[in-house]
Every structure is written in C-alpha cells, then in structure tokens.
Amino acid sequence: MGAGIAQVAILRGFRVLLHDPVEAALAKGRARIAQSLSRAVERGHVQADAAEEALGRLEAVTRLTEMRDAGCIIEAAPEDLSLKQRLFTELDGLVAPAAILATNTSSLSITAIAGATTRPGRVVGMHFFNPVPVMALVEVVAGQRTDPAAVGETMALARRLGKTPVRAKDTPGFIVNRIARHFSLEALRILGEGRLTHDQIDRVMKGIGRFRMGPFELMDLIGIDVNFAVSRSVYEAFFHDPRFRPHPIQQRMVESGLLGRKTGRGFYEYPDSQKAKGVGDPASLLGLAEVHVGRNVLILGQSPLAEALAEITEAAGFLVHRPPAWPETREDLDAIFSDQSRRERYLRHLGEAYREADVVIEAEASEWMDPELPETTLILTATLGHSAAEAAADIHARHRVVGFAALPPLQKGQTVELAATPWTEAAALEQAGEFFRGVGLEPAVVPDGPGLVFPRILCLIINEAAFAVMEGVASAEDIDTAMKLGTNYPLGPLEWADRIGLDQVLGVLEGLQTEYGEDRYRPAPLLRQLVRAGYLGRSTGRGFHVYGKP
Numbered sequence: 001m002g003a004g005i006a007q008v009a010i011l012r013g014f015r016v017l018l019h020d021p022v023e024a025a026l027a028k029g030r031a032r033i034a035q036s037l038s039r040a041v042e043r044g045h046v047q048a049d050a051a052e053e054a055l056g057r058l059e060a061v062t063r064l065t066e067m068r069d070a071g072c073i074i075e076a077a078p079e080d081l082s083l084k085q086r087l088f089t090e091l092d093g094l095v096a097p098a099a100i101l102a103t104n105t106s107s108l109s110i111t112a113i114a115g116a117t118t119r120p121g122r123v124v125g126m127h128f129f130n131p132v133p134v135m136a137l138v139e140v141v142a143g144q145r146t147d148p149a150a151v152g153e154t155m156a157l158a159r160r161l162g163k164t165p166v167r168a169k170d171t172p173g174f175i176v177n178r179i180a181r182h183f184s185l186e187a188l189r190i191l192g193e194g195r196l197t198h199d200q201i202d203r204v205m206k207g208i209g210r211f212r213m214g215p216f217e218l219m220d221l222i223g224i225d226v227n228f229a230v231s232r233s234v235y236e237a238f239f240h241d242p243r244f245r246p247h248p249i250q251q252r253m254v255e256s257g258l259l260g261r262k263t264g265r266g267f268y269e270y271p272d273s274q275k276a277k278g279v280g281d282p283a284s285l286l287g288l289a290e291v292h293v294g295r296n297v298l299i300l301g302q303s304p305l306a307e308a309l310a311e312i313t314e315a316a317g318f319l320v321h322r323p324p325a326w327p328e329t330r331e332d333l334d335a336i337f338s339d340q341s342r343r344e345r346y347l348r349h350l351g352e353a354y355r356e357a358d359v360v361i362e363a364e365a366s367e368w369m370d371p372e373l374p375e376t377t378l379i380l381t382a383t384l385g386h387s388a389a390e391a392a393a394d395i396h397a398r399h400r401v402v403g404f405a406a407l408p409p410l411q412k413g414q415t416v417e418l419a420a421t422p423w424t425e426a427a428a429l430e431q432a433g434e435f436f437r438g439v440g441l442e443p444a445v446v447p448d449g450p451g452l453v454f455p456r457i458l459c460l461i462i463n464e465a466a467f468a469v470m471e472g473v474a475s476a477e478d479i480d481t482a483m484k485l486g487t488n489y490p491l492g493p494l495e496w497a498d499r500i501g502l503d504q505v506l507g508v509l510e511g512l513q514t515e516y517g518e519d520r521y522r523p524a525p526l527l528r529q530l531v532r533a534g535y536l537g538r539s540t541g542r543g544f545h546v547y548g549k550p
Contacts, residue, residue, distance in 0.1 A: 001104060002076035003029040004132025007036055008161050010054040011046070017061050017070060026060050033058065036133065068094050072157060074126055076104040084108065085116035092117035100150055100157075102126035106177055107233045110143035110170045121147035124154045127174060128163075129486050137485035138163040139174045164485055166478035172237030173230075175474050176486040179493065181234055181244055182460035184227060187215035188247035190456070195447040198267045204444055207415025208406065208454040210490045215457075216267040220260035224253045224267075242520040243464065293378070293435045294358020295319050301364035304501045304539055305382060308408035309361060316439040321357060359435055362391070373397050378431050380404050384455055385507025387515065388448045389421040398423040402432040405452035407500050412440035419448040450511030458496065459508040465493040466524035469544065476544045494544035498537035502544075506531050 002018070006029075009016045018033075020026040034055060040046040046054075067073060073091060077083055084103060091101055101123045103113050114123035125141025138158040142151050151167065158165035168174040173181065187201050202214020219227045228250040235244040253259070253266065260266030298321045299310050314320045354360065354373060362381040373379070379401045381391040388403025395401055403419035416436045420429050433443035446452050451459060465479050474482065480492020497505050506523055513521040530536075530543060537543035 001128065001130060001132065002074075003032045003036075004130065005074055005076060005104070005128055006058060007033045007054075007133055008163075010057045011037075011050070012161050013057070014161075015057045015059075017059050017067050019061050019064060019067060021062070023062055026062060030058065030060050040133075064090060064094060067091075068096075070095060070099060072100040072102060072154075074102045074104060076128075079105060079108060081108050081112060084113050088113055088123065089116045092119060098122070100124060100153060102154060104128055107173060107230055107237075109237075110141050110146070114143045114145060120145035122150050124150050125168070125170065125174070126154055126158070127168075129176070135486070136162075136164045137176070137482055138165045139168045139176065139482065139486075140165045141168045141170050141174055143170050164481065166482045167474060168478070168482075169471070169473045171468075171471065171473050173234045175468065175479055175482040177230060178234060178473070179461060179464045179468060179479070179483060180487050181231060182464055183457065183487075184215045184219055185231065185244070185247065186457045186460045188249050190453060191216075192247055192249055193447075196453070200444075200446070201453060204415060204417060204446065204453045205457065207442060207444065208417070209458065210411075210414070212488050220266035220268055220270075222260070223262055224250060224259045228254050242518060243522075245520065293431055293438055294376075296321065296357050297359045297361060298323070298354060298357035299361045299363060301362070303364050303504060304408045304499060304537070305384075305406070305504065306361075306363035308410045309363060309406075312410050312412075312441070313439050318359075318439065373400070375400075378402070378428060378435065380432060380435075382406075383419055383448065383450065383452055384504055385450060385511040387421075387450055387511075388419045388424075392421040392423060399425045400428045402428055403448055403452070404432065404436070405446075405455050406441065407455055407458065407496075407504075409499060410441070414441055415444050415454075416441040417446045417452040417454065418443050419446055419452055421448060450515050451508040455508050456512065458493075459505050459512075460521075462493045462497045462505050463509055463524050463527065466497075466527045466544070469494070470524055470526040498543035498545055498547075500537065501539060502527060502536045503531050 006016045006018045018026065018029060020029060037046060037051040037054065041048050041051050061067060073095065075084065075087060077087055084105065088101060097119065099122065101117065101119070103110065103123070103125055104127055105113065105125060106127055110123065110125040114120035117123055120143060123143055124146050125139065125143070127139040127141060129135035129137050140151060140154050140158060155165045155167070166175065172178060190196060190201055191198055198216040202216050205211050205214045213221065228246060231244070231246040231250065235241070235246055238244050257263060258266050261270050264270050295318050297313050297318045299306055299313070300323055310320050310322070357377060359378045359380065360373070362379070364382070377397065377400060379395065379397060381388055381401055381403055383391070383403035383405050388401060391403070392398040392401035398421065401421055402424055403421065405417040406414070418429065418432055429445070436443045450456070468474060468479060469476050476494045480495050483489045483492050491499070506527055509521055509523040534540060535542040538547055541547050
C-alpha cells in the first residue's frame with residue numbers, strides 16, 4: 001500500500017521519501033515501484049522518460065529523522081493502534097508544526113491515533129484503496145479535533161494525486177468498509193441457512209446485480225482472515241450491534257487455514273491459477289423444459305418494478321394489460337371498496353382483465369385480488385416484503401403461484417430469482433422460468449423467503465447507507481461515489497434505492513425482521529421517515545437524492 005501511494009505521488013510530480021525501518025522491506029518496496037512503472041511503460045500508459053523522471057523523485061530513507069522537512073507524511077503501517085500511536089508520537093516531535101500527519105488506516109480511530117500527538121488538529125485520515133495506482137477513491141476522515149483547514153488541504157492533495165476524495169466522519173469502517181460489510185455478512189447468513197451453496201449465491205449476485213465478483217469470490221480475493229478481522233473490528237467498535245455480527249463460517253474457515261487465493265483454497269479452489277472453479281452461468285441453477293406460455297400478461301402495481309416489467313415484457317412482444325384505474329393510495333382503495341356500486345363496477349372491470357390474462361404478475365403485495373382464475377393462469381408474485389408462501393396462502397389458486405425477485409433497472413440477460421411455495425406445482429415453476437426467458441431474463445431457482453437473495457443483500461447494504469447518512473458519516477452523494485469507486489458497485493446504494501423505490505426497500509427489511517425476529521434487520525429511522533413523507537425516489541422526484549418533478 002505504501003509503495004502504491006509513493007508511485008502515484010512521484011508520477012504526479014511530488015518528491016517522495018519512502019521509509020521503512022527494515023532495509024530489506026524498503027528495497028523491496030522501491031523495486032516494486034520500479035517494476036510497476038516498467039509494466040506501465042510496456043502497456044503504453046506512461047512514457048519511458050516520464051517513468052525515469054518519476055523514479056528520480058523517489059528516495060528511500062531508513063531513518064525517520066530524514067523526513068523532518070516533509071510537508072505531509074502519509075503513514076501506511078500495519079493495522080495496529082499501538083504501533084501507529086508510537087509512530088505518530090515520534091513524528092509529532094520531528095516534523096514542522098504545519099505539516100499534515102495522515103494515516104491510511106482502514107478501520108482504526110483517527111481520533112485515537114491523533115491523541116498520541118500534541119497536534120490533533122493536523123492529524124487526518126487518508127484512506128486509499130488497493131491497488132492504489134488503479135483505484136480512484138480516497139476517504140478523507142476528520143478526527144474529533146481535526147482542523148477543517150487540514151481536511152481541506154488533504155482533499156486538495158488527493159485531487160493533485162489524481163484521486164477522487166470523499167469526506168467521512170471518524171466512525172468504525174468509515175464509509176466503504178462499514179457499508180460493504182453486508183455484502184459478505186448477509187451472504188454468509190444465507191449460506192449458513194444451508195439451502196444454497198456459495199457459488200449459487202455468487203451467481204445470483206453477479207447475474208442480477210451485475211457485480212463484478214460475488215461475495216464469496218471477493219472474500220477469497222481479499223483473504224478470509226482479513227475479511228473476518230475487519231468484520232470483528234467493526235462489530236466490536238459498534239459495541240456488538242447485531243447488524244455487524246460476524247458469522248461462525250468465517251471463523252471456521254480461518255481456523256482451518258482456508259483463507260482464499262493466497263492459500264490456494266477458500267470457498268473455491270485455486271490449484272493452478274487465480275481463477276475460481278465453479279462460478280458459471282446463473283441459468284444453470286434451473287433446467288427448464290419447453291413449455292407453452294400465453295401472450296396476455298396482466299401486471300398489477302405502479303411501482304418502479306411494475307413499470308420496468310411492463311417495459312421489458314412489451315418489448316418482448318407480449319400483450320401487457322394494466323388494471324383499470326388502480327387506486328394510487330390505500331385511502332383511494334378504501335374509498336372504492338366502501339361504496340358498493342363502485343366496488344362492484346371496479347371488480348367487474350378487474351375480473352375481465354384477470355380472465356383474459358395468461359400470466360398475472362403481482363408487483364406490489366397490496367394490489368393483489370383473488371378472483372376465480374382459469375386453471376392454466378400463471379401467478380407470479382414479487383417476494384420483496386414477504387415470502388411467496390405468505391402471498392400464496394391468501395390466493396385460491398395457490399398451486400399456480402411462483403415467487404420472483406428482480407429489481408429495476410431490468411436488462412436483457414439479467415438473472416431473475418424464482419421461488420416455489422409448498423403448494424407450487426412443478427409445471428408452474430417451469431412455466432415461470434419459460435416466461436422470464438421469453439422476456440429476456442435468465443431464471444434461477446432459490447429458496448423462498450422475503451427478498452430471496454439479491455434484494456435481501458442489497459437492501460441490507462442500502463439500509464446501512466441510510467444509517468450512515470442519518471448519523472452524518474457522509475453525504476448521500478459521497479456515499480454513492482465512495483461505493484462505486486471503492487467497491488466497483490454498478491450503482492451507488494442510495495441511487496439504487498431511489499430507482500427501486502424506498503417503500504419497496506423498507507418492505508424487504510420489515511419482511512425480514514418479521515420472518516427472522518432479529519434486530520439486525522431493523523430499518524434505519526431515516527428510511528422510515530422518507531417513506532412516511534412520500535419521498536420514494538425517482539418516481540416521486542425525491543428520495544435520498546432530489547430529482548425535481550417526477
């Protein structure tokens with residue numbers, strides 16, 4: 001990490017002193033920089049003369065005293081608080097009073113490190129991401145007593161290094177390591193339930209969410225021991241909040257020495273290369289027979305999911321029908337059903353729409369009615385705020401009900417999760433798979449439950465981002481920027497929430513909390529407040545971000 005920071009700095013024209021108390025490690029770091037620059041020249045990313053000049057600005061020093069004239073020192077020592085405090089105490093008595101002392105810690109308290117100095121106002125967090133030459137993000141973290149001027153200078157320095165800085169409050173995990181915890185922790189909880197394998201979970205997360213790596217592939221890359229250590233650190237720093245509780249699977253993997261790529265085996269095996277075996281096509285989770293699917297599709301609901309399904313279904317050549325003048329609010333619905341004549345007229349129109357439908361898609365749980373349907377009608381229910389079984393229990397033709405999970409935006413080739421209820425007949429599950437293939441989505445069968453797999457994990461990530469905004473850790477804009485740049489998420493979590501609909505996110509969390517009875521799923525108060533105010537995201541013009549008129 002230190003070598004990567006030094007490489008970026010010399011390429012940007014800075015004179016850099018590279019220090020390590022171990023001479024062999026220092027020589028290795030300088031050689032790594034030279035090798036990295038050589039590869040950059042070969043690939044045409046850097047001119048040969050520019051690389052040579054950059055190396056001329058790098059000086060390796062074995063004594064801290066040789067760094068007394070530095071205007072900024074960026075520390076990248078191992079994640080040990082006492083070690084960093086000793087180092088900062090020594091630097092405090094060495095460099096000029098105006099110098100910035102920056103720590104690259106990823107999980108330790110900036111305030112605690114600054115407390116070892118007589119200049120806490122000039123101590124700031126400057127958290128880079130690995131590999132530093134490639135990753136654009138820098139989290140700039142102010143401790144309890146950090147001078148705002150020092151934060152501003154550090155932000156400017158990060159920009160001069162060609163990075164994108166975001167401001168973060170000094171809380172456990174800062175932005176990325178806090179919010180990203182749930183990508184792995186919730187995946188481990190699903191694995192621990194014993195109904196899906198790690199590679200099936202990875203396939204779903206990549207197939208639906210378009211993540212570059214699944215959570216178990218990522219843990220293998222980082223190192224399962226590293227992931228477990230950070231998880232424990234964040235859990236303990238939050239005083240054992242159940243949202244951050246590590247999973248016993250992590251501990252067992254570490255104890256058995258299965259740490260991922262670096263040991264040749266983790267959740268996957270790496271015998272001859274760094275490519276995991278067993279991560280394949282998400283559609284391999286479901287082997288479908290050729291079955292007939294009718295062309296008339298009735299879609300219930302006005303949520304972003306309903307609109308996205310209508311668009312992709314129409315584009316595939318199906319005949320899409322929407323309920324006649326479905327009420328926009330619960331109050332409007334109650335008004336219709338409190339008047340006998342209006343109720344009968346509405347149900348007559350709705351019944352006609354049902355009778356003509358070959359496929360009925362319930363995109364919002366509150367909008368399901370239970371008329372008598374032909375035995376051939378396929379009923380697809382979105383399992384967001386409830387399980388498919390819960391929805392099917394109130395439906396007369398429960399044997400024709402299949403749960404599904406997909407979140408907007410929908411794209412061709414994207415995976416859609418399917419879940420059978422205890423009553424679902426095999427033919428209905430096969431027909432559901434064929435229908436979704438017909439609209440360009442790839443089906444994958446998973447166990448039933450609120451949110452299934454992808455929405456469950458994503459909504460936990462969104463919920464933590466909402467907690468972070470509420471607690472003033474960072475702005476919604478900086479959180480989205482940090483998660484896209486620091487973890488390569490295809491969308492920022494709060495941007496994703498605005499596209500899905502905040503009410504849908506809240507529904508998943510409440511469904512999980514009801515299903516499991518655990519406090520780890522409690523929704524962030526800010527999320528509840530926004531939904532209560534009618535700020536549901538893009539569809540209403542405002543959610544975590546403001547979009548103007550919908």
